[in-house]
Amino acid sequence: MKCVCSLACLCLLLAAGGSASAEETLPLGLPPVPVKADNPQTVAKINLGKRLFEDSRFSTTGKVSCATCHASEKTFTDSPLRVSKGIKDLTGTRNSPTVVNSAYFEKLFWDGRSPDLEDQALHPFVNPVEMGLKDHNPILRIIRKDREYREAFREVFDLDAEKITMKEVTQAIAAFERTVVSGNSPFDRYQYGGDKSAMTEQQVRGLGVFLDEGRCVSCHVIENDQALFTDNRFHNIGIGINEIQSDVPGIASAFLKAKARGSNVDVKVLTDPKSSELGRFAVTSGLNDLGAFKTPTLRNVAVTAPYMHDGSLETLEEVVIHYMNGGVTNAGEEVNYYLSGGIRPLDLTDEQVDDLVAFMEALTSPEFAAKAKSQGDTGSKKEEGR
């Protein structure tokens, strides 16, 4: 117990020594938000970033903004879409991850191809299946002509209109995203808030399975004083790669050749389904990274279906069954050659499966819980039919 206390104190000290948001109390269960030294948080910058995030003029059709695929009322995703829809309803290859708590991720995107939120924000604007612009110039033209934007950029960055660049645009968007954090779930109140009645008995049992027989915690990490439910690492857990199983070497070498010829990785993985399944390999070219994707946070997972990088699993129960099968969605299929050593068949009872799902439902923050309730209803209907 002593250890838990001193870690918690350290955490508060770090928060106090940190950023402009230091005075705000951290949501229960979360560490201080990391802020880049050259991009300090200010209220005006955050407000500007929110406006940019929601501005659909920065797309070729004038209809798609960041918020189209990361909508606040959908827990900053486009749930229930399997893969995202950009301009002209063009579809990409991947499921839109939530922006909630992405401030904590050490690398962005399912394959980690982007190092920080500032860099990440450059890509969707110019991806042909997302916002579709040829380059970033149209964004700067709109901003320079818009009186409110001009005033905001002057206030925040002390810049004249013609001096505004994508650096400031993406800094403002990232500052906004760093405020989109949320903890304080029933699990947080149980684990860190001393409220032992915050989770149901079933959810408490589910936490036990998560920590113990399920071995989930080895990748979806829970710490003494906070929990991000990710190790910020990449693992092949057998999703998607089975689709290209017969020709992984061929697809991988074609991808590397295209990359060497200067093909844009961001465009390639979001427009070519086969390249998408190479996962982290597309970034590192390491064979160990074939079919490996970033461990996603499990916070708010009950309200962000469907699941996995390709949105191929519809319910949390299906996810647990995939893990039970040892890394294949349909029992009896052969596991892929590059499967992570951390994925082995689990021997869980039906009750334990239900408990584990119930535990994941305890990870929803209050601001997104209304939706959890309506989804919970359909969940239990499914349950009856099992």
Ligand code: HEC
């Ligand atoms: C057409 C839908 C779409 C639009 C528009 C869009 N995104 Fe995304 N976003 C996605 C998808 C899909 C991914 C995952 C892509 C991947 O990992 O390869 C993603 C990933 C992200 C991530 C990484 C999250 C993580 O867990 O690593 C962040 C942050 C993000 N988007 C922010 C933005 C911002 C900022 C904008 C506007 C500049 C934006 N998105 C526009 C669909 C979209």
Ligand code: HEC
């Ligand atoms: C070896 C590391 C590892 C272990 C162990 C592990 N996971 Fe995962 N988990 C991942 C990775 C990586 C993904 C994303 C895989 C992908 O999309 O290809 C993921 C995805 C998920 C998702 C989907 C989240 C989303 O937003 O799409 C859920 C839910 C989940 N895991 C729950 C669990 C549970 C429950 C257990 C224990 C039974 C578990 N995980 C064990 C690494 C792991």
